[in-house]
Amino acid sequence: MLPALQSCPRHLLVCEKSSFLREKSRHSAHVETHYYNYCVSILLPECGILPEKLKRVIDDMGSYYLVKNLPLHAFLTQEFNDLFIKKGLFYALTYNTRIDQDNVAAVLPTGKLIISVDKDTYEELGLQGKPSVYSGKNAMRYIVTIDLTDRAMSPDGKMFQRVKWALTEKKPLSFDFLLAWDNSEEPSILSYFSKYTVKECKFKISSSVSRDLHCPLLKSEKLYSNEGESCSATELFEWLGAISNNIDWSKESSSFISSFCCPEPSILVEQAHLCTITGFITPVKIQQLVKQLREYFNEPKLSQWVSLMVHGFADSPVSWRESEHGFFKGGENLYNFVIFNNEDYWLQMAVGTHDGCPP
Structure with a gap:
């Protein structure tokens, strides 16, 4: 067997237990600083049809844009800075x-x-x-960070002139970009980049209902209990991953290498609704989904919890904030909320081999 296959690659799973009602809860900060997301999966145990309010939020998520062959120097203009950067919440990713x-x-x-x-x-x-940070002794990759809000990047500044010269004359770089802007003036993306090939993209939404599904029995105050009254954070994370990928997770395990079973203790639910949203999903839209899932329990429900799993782009240059993200083998870059009916939550953040510890 090859040495690379003899052991599983290292990964990090950071778990946080808190309440949305706590003044120092960091749930918003974790969502807001995970900038680049391509997939959100919502699991609602004991639910066959999406609630109307949640469905409305999903249907109203709007659009994002794909711009072909966009040069990097297009982000350096004063007009772009005034229109997008200074107003905030603009996202671009190759x-x-x-x-x-x-x-x-x-x-x-x-x-x-x-x-x-x-x-x-x-x-x-x-x-x-x-x-x-993942280059080793002989660096083969470099990170250049340009603060477009820096005063030195004003049109008459020496730094601006050097950056502009580097990106327009010395080494012009152009890419296809995904763009999104969480602003009421969002249509101006189409007008500002009109001289390029711009495509407006809609989010892909899919739903499925599982019948007679074995679900872990979760209690908000028992995440780290050693009393066997709730499964471990790792077991729950693996189970949710299997469910979101439509893997057959039967109740009984077998000797077959790819067999899974639901972690114990578990209960049998008649139905569970899985809704998956795919596209260039900004943190603001995820915040709206989290808010709606918290309100989901305003009316009595059979289930005590729901989950929301968010997958970041495997090839994003950052994971959280400005933490460098590396691919290596899997490019893991995701987090999951388990939201309880008493406003408690569990937050699980996972990254792969070439990443620092999530915040």
């Missing part, structure tokens, strides 16, 4: 690029342009950066 092989770029809602490039491109650009 599309169909691989963080471990290609040059990748992103504009954060904080106004920072992050460029992750190979060694040759970095040397051609001539801009100041730092070696990727």
